[in-house]
Amino acid sequence: MELKREDFLAQYPPLYFLNKADVANIWDKEEIHLYVHIPYCAKKCGFCYYKSFPIGNAPIPDEYFEALKTEIEIYANMPEVQSKCLRSIYLGGGTPTLLSEKQIETLMMLIKSKFNFAVDYEFCSEARPGQETSLEKLRLLKALGMKRLSVGCQSTDDFVLESNGRNHNSKDFMDVFERARQTGIYCINVDIMSGMVNQSLESWLETVKTISDLKPENIAIYKLEIYLNNALYARYRKGNVRLISDAAEVEYARQGYGMLLDSGYRMADNFSFMLAPEYDHVHRREVWKGADMLGVGLSSHSCFNDYIYQNEPKLDDYMERLKRNELPVQRAHKITAREELIQRMVFGIKNLFFERAKFLEEFGVDVMDVFPEQLTSLEKQGFISIYPDHIRTSFEGAIFADDIVREFYMPEHRKTMLAHVKRPEN
Template identity: 30%
Template sequence: MLLYIHVPFCRSKCRYCAFVSRPLDMAEVEVYATSLPLEIRAFGKKLGRPKVETIYFGGGTPSLLPPWALSRIIPELVKHFDIHPAVEWTFEANPDSALDVDYLRALIGYGVNRLSLGVQSFADADLQFLGRPHKAKAAMAAFGAARQAGFANISLDFIWGLPGQREATWLENLKTAVRLRPEHLSCYGLTVEPETPLAALAAAGELELPLEIEQGRMYVHGAEYLEEQGYLQYEISSFARMGFQSRHNSGYWEGRDYLGLGPGAVSTLGGVRHENPRDVREWAALAKTGRCGIGGVALTREERVREFVMLALRTAKGLRLSLYRRLTGIDFLKENEGLITALRQNELIRISAGHLRLTKNGFLVSNLILERLRY
């Protein structure tokens, strides 16, 4: 099982962010650090001390949790879950809150062995536009602090397709990142999410993004550059040195069961999906009564098949056609014969070794392709 723990606190809300997050408030951190152990205990009992192969602290900004909060939370995980000896344990951090080497060493002492730093850009103008609370210099310093603390598995997050950004400036970001030699890179195209400040700018006609052809060059040439530098693309936005693919995220793409704890966290266990209340105190009230995970919804067959195809086509492995047929009784290629022919002619997909895979250009238009497929 995969275990995800959501930490909803941030120094400030970034302009593009649609995740469950709120400004740091120490009174709410106290509520969170008191309630999360209760939720951990409840699920540990409900699921019979389940085996956990990966742990992921995401947010929000987990690195804003003070040491006293970690000392309440993490021992409860070890006590109530059967954590695999070779667990991949990821902890997200923003550079401005990952400069304390002693704090980072304490994470390693608890068992954390993978750090994910939200760099987003090495250009201060980009960071200011995004509403990030750090500058490029802090990102460099945080990476150095993580190495000094002893992290041997560091992932850096970036966003491409920003206003004013061009292929050359994006590639310069990647070259700077490669010089640091992180083990993993996640590179996401800027998405304008509803009800964010960026959405308001777009609605007002004040958000000018690079042209689609320029964004396409950023994505394809950026991916080619990273692969030339030894970073294998194993998912639409993910690149890793050999042996450093994210096992946790790969578990999502393979459709494995996952348990989400914390405000707004989502779980899918045995085909049943549940989402926690997004409000910290509403979630805490449920944790206090032990009524965690109540009210899940069973996914329909259509939903399960759609997710299976969508997640598989996000990966470099692609969709295993024999497995699709075994699950559905349908020949995927015959069901989508006309579309498959058009996609192959336009070099947006490849079919080999029993798998249907999107090419790099196919990844660029993956949403359009998924909308047109028949399941």
């Protein structure tokens, strides 16, 4: 180092590193994602803990729909949002397909007129296996750009469906699946659930086989949990519901995962499977990688500008604030630098493949220097494999991903989870 007070510095990196190739990228819009919550369903399922209201065959209230449109317009007019473009739209619930065809078209045309879009954006909607998911509605959704339909089957055993408070049967699911195929939707996802009430191992494996034989592009496996705010919990307290043990459910998962892999599926993440990489779920994948997401609708949460925040959970409060033309945000948390590091690691494990170079590029430090003890321990236990340029989650790591990632949590976060019933030991 020479000390000569030479060459006054006013810029770093040096201007010599400017190049013509990067000029075209100066005004690229950063990609964000949009979640739209429709908190209504024909009947609330016994295990559901999401914010939703059963309305039977009644239409979705105009008052809520107008409030939702107002919230979308408020966001669309914000400079912070106008500088972005939408990479994905996700209609969730509740049951989005309870929206009328007119409401669906109005909603999507509003979004398309107010936001910038990435060229290859993904539009996904959830659907219930019911009459409201009609051929006409599916054709409209496809015409409006929907590429991915996610259908909640849960089980193909009608006794299991009834025991868990589902308001459809296996025939209803098959009918909706056939309509979706007839419509020519690019990607169909089917949700199934392990460890359900009155679900034997044989029933579970028959569900896995039946669904995999249909060859939907995606299959997602969720584990039944009885949360303290759902209808199954009330039955559980009265002694009318029995659950299999966690150890038994793990065996359900192992065998179910294995069957899907043997039938030609590959793991997309720790709970979902795809026939080929082109059917990967863009919305989930990118949000898990740290992309910003705006959540609109009652009780929706967002991650935007380094904040996690959530909308009003009470319907009257939500709509009243939007009548005053203000965003209905009820609570928020500023994500710290440490939490952001942990977030990338957690979802890297759940995504099954973690690129060390991208972590280094984003944070300026190698992940092995941030979490050396945790990563070394998980590798010794066979949950991950550590390579010079990436970290890969093993089959067993995928099964237990939501447990092992807690090793990276800050101490005050490790025991926090939604209140739910503990399964029996055996």
